[in-house]
Amino acid sequence: MEKISFDQLQEQLYHEKLDNGLSVFLLPKPGFQKTYATLTANYGSIDNHFVAGDGSEKKVPDGIAHFLEHKMFESEEGDVFQEFSAQGASANAFTSFTRTAYLFSATSNVEKNLTTLLDFVQEPYFTENSVEKEKGIIEQEIKMYEDNPDWQNFFGLLKGLYKHHPVQIDIAGTVDSIRQISKEDLYTCYESFYHPSNMVLFVVGNLEPEKMMTLIRANQSAKTFPESNPPQRILPEEPVDVQKTEAVIPLPVQTPRCLIGIKQPAAGLEGRDLLQHELGMQLLLELAFGSSSSAYQRMYAEGLINDSFSFDYTSEKEFGFIAAGGETARPDDLVEALRRELISLKQSGVEADHFERLKKKKIGFFLRALNSPEYIANQFTRYHFNGMNLFDAVPVLEALDAAYVERLLEQTLDFENRMTVSKVIPAGEASAG
Amino acid sequence: MPEAKKTKSVRTTVIPSSTFKTTTFVMHIRTPLQKEYLTEKALLPSVLERGTKHFPSREIIQAALEEMYGAHLTADAVKKGEHHILSFKLEVANEKFLKETVPLTERAVQMLASIAFYPNLNEKGAFPDLIVDEEKRNHAQKLAGVKDDKMRFANKRLAEIMCEGEPYALPVLGYEQQLEAITGESLAKAHESLLKDSVVDLYVVGDVNEQEISRYADQYMKFSSRPLAPIRSAFKKPDEVREVKESDEVSQAKLHIGFRTPVVFGDKNYFALQVFNSLFGGAPHSKLFTNVREKESLAYYAASRVESHKGLVIVMAGIETTQYDKALSIILQQLEDIKNGTFSDEDVSKSKAVLRNQLLETMDSPRGRVELEYHGTLIGENWNADNWITEIEKVQAADVKAAAASLELDTIYFLHGKG
Numbered sequence: 001m002e003k004i005s006f007d008q009l010q011e012q013l014y015h016e017k018l019d020n021g022l023s024v025f026l027l028p029k030p031g032f033q034k035t036y037a038t039l040t041a042n043y044g045s046i047d048n049h050f051v052a053g054d055g056s057e058k059k060v061p062d063g064i065a066h067f068l069e070h071k072m073f074e075s076e077e078g079d080v081f082q083e084f085s086a087q088g089a090s091a092n093a094f095t096s097f098t099r100t101a102y103l104f105s106a107t108s109n110v111e112k113n114l115t116t117l118l119d120f121v122q123e124p125y126f127t128e129n130s131v132e133k134e135k136g137i138i139e140q141e142i143k144m145y146e147d148n149p150d151w152q153n154f155f156g157l158l159k160g161l162y163k164h165h166p167v168q169i170d171i172a173g174t175v176d177s178i179r180q181i182s183k184e185d186l187y188t189c190y191e192s193f194y195h196p197s198n199m200v201l202f203v204v205g206n207l208e209p210e211k212m213m214t215l216i217r218a219n220q221s222a223k224t225f226p227e228s229n230p231p232q233r234i235l236p237e238e239p240v241d242v243q244k245t246e247a248v249i250p251l252p253v254q255t256p257r258c259l260i261g262i263k264q265p266a267a268g269l270e271g272r273d274l275l276q277h278e279l280g281m282q283l284l285l286e287l288a289f290g291s292s293s294s295a296y297q298r299m300y301a302e303g304l305i306n307d308s309f310s311f312d313y314t315s316e317k318e319f320g321f322i323a324a325g326g327e328t329a330r331p332d333d334l335v336e337a338l339r340r341e342l343i344s345l346k347q348s349g350v351e352a353d354h355f356e357r358l359k360k361k362k363i364g365f366f367l368r369a370l371n372s373p374e375y376i377a378n379q380f381t382r383y384h385f386n387g388m389n390l391f392d393a394v395p396v397l398e399a400l401d402a403a404y405v406e407r408l409l410e411q412t413l414d415f416e417n418r419m420t421v422s423k424v425i426p427a428g429e430a431s432a433g
Numbered sequence: 434m435p436e437a438k439k440t441k442s443v444r445t446t447v448i449p450s451s452t453f454k455t456t457t458f459v460m461h462i463r464t465p466l467q468k469e470y471l472t473e474k475a476l477l478p479s480v481l482e483r484g485t486k487h488f489p490s491r492e493i494i495q496a497a498l499e500e501m502y503g504a505h506l507t508a509d510a511v512k513k514g515e516h517h518i519l520s521f522k523l524e525v526a527n528e529k530f531l532k533e534t535v536p537l538t539e540r541a542v543q544m545l546a547s548i549a550f551y552p553n554l555n556e557k558g559a560f561p562d563l564i565v566d567e568e569k570r571n572h573a574q575k576l577a578g579v580k581d582d583k584m585r586f587a588n589k590r591l592a593e594i595m596c597e598g599e600p601y602a603l604p605v606l607g608y609e610q611q612l613e614a615i616t617g618e619s620l621a622k623a624h625e626s627l628l629k630d631s632v633v634d635l636y637v638v639g640d641v642n643e644q645e646i647s648r649y650a651d652q653y654m655k656f657s658s659r660p661l662a663p664i665r666s667a668f669k670k671p672d673e674v675r676e677v678k679e680s681d682e683v684s685q686a687k688l689h690i691g692f693r694t695p696v697v698f699g700d701k702n703y704f705a706l707q708v709f710n711s712l713f714g715g716a717p718h719s720k721l722f723t724n725v726r727e728k729e730s731l732a733y734y735a736a737s738r739v740e741s742h743k744g745l746v747i748v749m750a751g752i753e754t755t756q757y758d759k760a761l762s763i764i765l766q767q768l769e770d771i772k773n774g775t776f777s778d779e780d781v782s783k784s785k786a787v788l789r790n791q792l793l794e795t796m797d798s799p800r801g802r803v804e805l806e807y808h809g810t811l812i813g814e815n816w817n818a819d820n821w822i823t824e825i826e827k828v829q830a831a832d833v834k835a836a837a838a839s840l841e842l843d844t845i846y847f848l849h850g851k852g
Contacts, residue, residue: 031452136730364503
């Protein structure tokens with residue numbers, strides 16, 4: 001077991017890669033009541049086309065990673081939630097574009113709960129009957145999101161940005177696509193992506209690393225797994241240009257929504273370089289649109305944005321995009337303003353004082369986030385799958401300079417054929433524009 | 434757990450902890466939930482964030498927060514039972530994790546005091562028109578936006594219908610018509626009245642020196658707060674069950690059911706009500722989750738929650754419009770089953786284990802600690818996680834049955850799709 005110290009943050013991280021390929025990270029947090037654990041597969045909604053273990057090419061129904069996440073909670077003995085409750089833990093799971101995470105938090109019976117977590121995720125049990133039953137539940141989950149205008153707008157944006165890439169597919173799939181899912185499909189996906197070598201276990205909380213690692217080793221060495229066979233994903237060729245420049249979604253809303261998206265080329269970086277790139281992009285957006293920027297004050301005063309305004313840079317190995325927007329009474333004017341503000345930042349350049357203040361803000365954000373075991377485990381895992389280390393964020397931030405961010409500004413904010421707009425407008429006004 | 438210490442002036446409670454990398458300041462300004470100044474109070478937090486006497490614009494406030502290593506400020510108005518509470522929260526990095534030394538704790542108290550007590554008024558003693566107009570526009574969108582969040586909208590409708598004529602029915606964001614009438618002068622008057630008639634509590638969680646906090650509070654928060662008698666909502670036994678169905682453009686119908694109970698926070702039976710709720714619909718092992726969702730596949734979510742200071746239990750489920758009768762009867766049957774004792778000792782111990790875990794987890798969040806303390810403050814008693822857990826442990830199966838029996842079905846609200 002390897003120990004990595006982050007002195008300034010006063011954190012010690014323990015790591016071991018087990019014989020079966022499972023990567024384990026333990027972060028002791030003295031003073032905390034709870035222990036929080038996530039077991040995450042490097043597998044998400046975008047992994048819908050791949051070469052299966054028998055060498056055959058598989059294209060699976062949309063939403064299957066999320067469906068699989070739901071179904072894992074059923075074991076031969078019944079419902080895993082009951083077991084966690086009896087052991088005083090609260091358990092959950094989530095699926096993103098690129099990850100499926102199973103988690104629990106507990107303030108007692110930590111060893112038992114950890115064993116339950118490892119065992120239920122590593123013992124799939126699906127029956128035709130239970131797969132059919134789950135369809136009704138997930139159908140209601142999909143319908144709940146159909147009534148969520150911000151979610152609809154976000155996927156409207158992704159569909160505008162991408163021609164072929166599966167990131168545009170709703171994580172839960174559609175009512176029609178999940179109806180096609182069979183027990184066999186679930187086993188195929190499970191076998192292709194849930195090998196320990198494609199997973200990370202992260203445990204954070206009031207724990208003793210040696211003792212816990214011993215427990216994990218024993219649990220894992222008592223199980224047999226097939227030879228590790230790295231998943232072979234088949235991703236479509238995605239052009240640099242966007243699929244379309246505008247999408248309009250009529251929905252029964254009181255206030256319209258508007259998002260702009262700028263498609264980014266895959267950064268082609270890894271490790272600390274990728275971290276620097278990601279943090280630099282976030283600072284850049286904060287400079288352009290953050291609540292202390294003059295652009296924010298102007299757009300607010302003109303009535304183009306309200307408290308719901310937000311912006312984000314999403315980057316993974318194969319895709320990246322900027323999204324900005326929120327509720328607005330005048331979507332078209334907001335699009336113009338956002339475009340204008342970016343161009344004007346490009347012309348005026350980065351102001352040194354503002355940049356230094358935002359660096360401080362971002363450092364403060366990380367310190368605050370390190371209070372949260374949930375944030376640490378989830379973000380560490382995401383960074384890890386992309387070859388980065390979460391705890392490097394503060395030193396990398398401290399070393400960032402304005403010149404670097406100005407170069408990013410030059411390279412990335414190229415709107416030519418890369419920008420798309422998605423608007424949710426009150427139903428009935430579709431033709432009024 | 435270290436004893437929380439109270440100091441004079443603004444009532445200050447310091448909760449010492451070395452677990453966190455930040456210091457959290459929470460200020461609650463509390464008045465009774467009532468029609469007078471309702472919308473003004475709802476609007477005030479966002480106007481106060483637009484500038485103070487010392488930090489006259491949002492840009493200046495935000496820059497000061499950034500300079501304080503990204504201190505994080507939030508301000509909003511919430512209702513707890515029949516209290517209307519303006520909440521200001523500020524979280525700053527603990528100086529010891531930074532390369533340079535900055536007096537962040539003192540600056541945080543200054544900032545919080547400045548925002549709540551020293552507004553940026555013009556020469557006429559009013560809030561500037563320009564800012565009031567902008568925030569009114571923003572607030573109008575928030576009011577309208579409640580309808581875009583169907584779960585929230587159904588909750589609001591249920592409270593309005595079920596508690597008609599009681600303060601609890603008042604919407605926490607206020608009313609559109611009242612909003613239109615607000616001016617810089619009327620808002621300044623509301624702020625003045627708020628400071629005169631409210632109870633102000635300041636909580637500080639972190640690795641801080643208590644004397645230091647008291648000194649800053651005395652220095653920057655000179656304020657004569659009046660004791661407010663605890664508000665106890667009267668229990669109103671429903672005359673008859675109300676069933677209200679409304680239609681809207683929704684993919685998923687919302688079934689929200691309101692029950693009354695005479696049991697509120699501070700009562701002996703309150704903890705049994707919590708254990709009951711955990712078993713009924715408060716956790717994934719609950720009767721609602723296992724029956725409505727897992728067994729019948731009727732919903733993605735089917736849950737219940739307790740409104741501790743009003744004596745309500747609310748059930749919420751998202752279902753197909755056509756499944757109304759079936760879902761309703763299954764939900765009501767689960768309550769009957771608990772009333773009749775159709776549950777095992779293991780169910781009770783599971784529910785207690787889940788609650789105990791939730792309470793202990795609360796301790797890991799600075800805001801969670803404050804929330805727990807504040808429950809006690811609202812009724813003039815001292816409560817912390819340890820006391821809660823002790824009381825939860827005492828609950829027996831018979832108490833859970835009794836808690837279930839204390840529920841009276843009041844209102845069934847159904848928001849369903851058209852056609």
